[in-house]
Amino acid sequence: MAIDYKSTIPNNVDLSTDRGLQRALEHWHPAFLDWWKELGPANYQAHEVYLRTATSVDAKGWATFGFLKMPEYRWGIFLADKQEGRTIGFGDHRGKPVWQQVPGEFRAALRRLIVTQGDTEPASVEQQRLLALTAPSLYDMRNLFQVNVEEGRHLWAMVYLLHAYFGRDGREEAEELLYRRSGDRDNPRILGTFNEPIDDWLSFFMFTYFTDRDGKYQLKSLAESGFDPLSRTCRFMLTEEAHHMFVGETGIARIVKRTLDEMQKRKSDDPAILREAGVIDLPLLQRYINFWYSSALDLFGAEISSNAASYFANGLKGRPDEESFEDHDASRAVETIEAPDGAQEVPARNAMNFLTRSAYSRDCQIGLTRWNRLIAKAGFNLELKLPAERFNRRVGMWTGACVDVDGKPTTADAVVASLPSAADRAYVKSLMVPVTGIGQCANWIAPAERGINNNAFEFEYVRAA
Numbered sequence: 001m002a003i004d005y006k007s008t009i010p011n012n013v014d015l016s017t018d019r020g021l022q023r024a025l026e027h028w029h030p031a032f033l034d035w036w037k038e039l040g041p042a043n044y045q046a047h048e049v050y051l052r053t054a055t056s057v058d059a060k061g062w063a064t065f066g067f068l069k070m071p072e073y074r075w076g077i078f079l080a081d082k083q084e085g086r087t088i089g090f091g092d093h094r095g096k097p098v099w100q101q102v103p104g105e106f107r108a109a110l111r112r113l114i115v116t117q118g119d120t121e122p123a124s125v126e127q128q129r130l131l132a133l134t135a136p137s138l139y140d141m142r143n144l145f146q147v148n149v150e151e152g153r154h155l156w157a158m159v160y161l162l163h164a165y166f167g168r169d170g171r172e173e174a175e176e177l178l179y180r181r182s183g184d185r186d187n188p189r190i191l192g193t194f195n196e197p198i199d200d201w202l203s204f205f206m207f208t209y210f211t212d213r214d215g216k217y218q219l220k221s222l223a224e225s226g227f228d229p230l231s232r233t234c235r236f237m238l239t240e241e242a243h244h245m246f247v248g249e250t251g252i253a254r255i256v257k258r259t260l261d262e263m264q265k266r267k268s269d270d271p272a273i274l275r276e277a278g279v280i281d282l283p284l285l286q287r288y289i290n291f292w293y294s295s296a297l298d299l300f301g302a303e304i305s306s307n308a309a310s311y312f313a314n315g316l317k318g319r320p321d322e323e324s325f326e327d328h329d330a331s332r333a334v335e336t337i338e339a340p341d342g343a344q345e346v347p348a349r350n351a352m353n354f355l356t357r358s359a360y361s362r363d364c365q366i367g368l369t370r371w372n373r374l375i376a377k378a379g380f381n382l383e384l385k386l387p388a389e390r391f392n393r394r395v396g397m398w399t400g401a402c403v404d405v406d407g408k409p410t411t412a413d414a415v416v417a418s419l420p421s422a423a424d425r426a427y428v429k430s431l432m433v434p435v436t437g438i439g440q441c442a443n444w445i446a447p448a449e450r451g452i453n454n455n456a457f458e459f460e461y462v463r464a465a
C-alpha cells in the first residue's frame, strides 16, 4: 500500500480508518517531539539537513533526498507489504497461518520483545546527542543525523505496534519509552550497551558497526515472527539499517586509511609518533574494537536461555534467515557450547541466542577483513582481530571470566589493558574538533571517496536555514 503523506502521521497502514488508534498516536506525537527536541541532536535542530525520507516500502525508490529541518522529518509508520498466505516458519506452530492479532497466551512475551527492541532506538539517539558538535565533516554530520532520525522512526515502528495491538498497557509502555534515559542511574535504558556513553566519533563508528549490526540480527529474527505486524515492521526497518552499518564500516576504514598514510610517511607504527601526527594508532583502534564488540555480544543474552527457547517454540522469534536452515523445529537438535567448565551439549532451542550471536560474529568479521586488506596493501604486518567471544563479558556463562582476547586465562589487569584506557579516551577526545567548512575533513580521518546520493564529499550537507 502507498504511503499516505497527507496525514499528520505518514503511514501505509490505513491509519485514517481507525479513529481510536489515530487519536492515541496523535496524542503520543507531541510527547515524541518534545523528547526529540530535548534529547535529539544538540544545536542543529534549526539547520537544514540533506536527508532521505522513505517514500514507498518497495526495494526501488523508497528514499527521496532533500533539505529539511530535523523536527520536520516525516516520522511515520511503514510496514513491508503483506505476503498473502504467509505461515509460521518455525517452532511448534509451524505451518499454521501467521497471526494478525496477538494471541492471548503470548501477549506478555511479545510485548516484552517489542518494548526491548523499541527501547534501544531512542537510547541510541540520546547516546549520540552531542556528537554533531565535534563532527569531522559536514558529510559525517549529515550521516549522524540520518541515523538519528531513522532510529527515531524505529521507535515509532514499535510504538505503533504497542498502540495498535496491546491496548492500555501498550500505551503505557509507549510512554515509558520516552521517559527512560540512556545512562541514567535511576531510570536507565533496558540493555547494557545502550547506557554506554558515545562521546567521540571513534565510538560512534564502532557503535554503528557493531551495535547497529546487533540491530540487524535481532530485526532479522523478529522479521521471522509469527506475529505478522511485527514481522512486516521489522522487514522494513532492515532496509534502513544497512546505511547505519555502512556509516560504521566506512568510518573505520577512513580512519585506518588516514593512519596508514602517516605510518607510510613516517615509516613507523610507533603509537607515540603517530599521536604526534594526530592520527589514531591501530592498537588503540583494536582496543576500541575489543570494547564495543564484547559489549555488543552481551546484547544477544545468555548462551543458554529458556526465554529464547520459548520464543522459538511459540513462533515469536526465529533465527536470522530461518529459511536457510533445514530443521525448523529444532526440538531434537543439540548444540555444543564451550562453557568455563568444559563443553556442554545444549538443546538447540535453548541455544538460540548463541546461534544468532554466532551468525552475527561471522558478519562482523567481514569489515575486519576489508580493513586488514588496506593495512596489508600499505605494506604493514598487523591485523585487526575480533577478540574471543568469551572476552570481557557481562552477560552469559563467561561473565567476569578473566580471559584474554585469544580466549586464554589471564589476569584481571590484562583484561583491562586490552580495553581503551583513560589515556586512550582522552587522546581520542583531544582529536575531536569540529570541522564545518564545505568539503573539509578533520585530520584524524580520510575524507569519504563518495558523497551521498551521487553528490560529492564537497557538498553542503548541513546548512544554516
Ligand code: BYC
Binding pocket: 113, 114, 116, 117, 120, 121, 124, 151, 190, 191, 192, 193, 211, 212, 213, 214, 215, 216, 218, 219, 298, 299, 300, 301, 302, 303, 304, 305, 306, 307, 308, 317, 353, 395
Ligand atoms: N543488558 O535469557 P536471557 C538495535 C536480560 S539493537 C541487560 O539471557 P533473552 C539498535 C534479559 O532481558 C537490537 N539485560 O536473554 C542498535 C533477561 O531479563 P529478565 C535490540 C540483559 O531474554 C543500534 C535476562 O537478562 N533488539 O536495534 O533470551 C541503534 C536473562 O535473559 C541483556 C533486541 O534486543 C543485556 N545486554 O534475550 C539502535 C530484540 N541481555 O527476563 C538500535 C528484542 C539479556 O530476567 N530483545 N538481558 O528480566 C530480545 O530478543 C531479548 O530480550 C534479548 C535477551 C536478545 C535482548
Ligand code: FE
Binding pocket: 121, 150, 151, 154, 215
Ligand atoms: Fe534502529
Ligand code: FE
Binding pocket: 151, 212, 215, 241, 244
Ligand atoms: Fe540502526
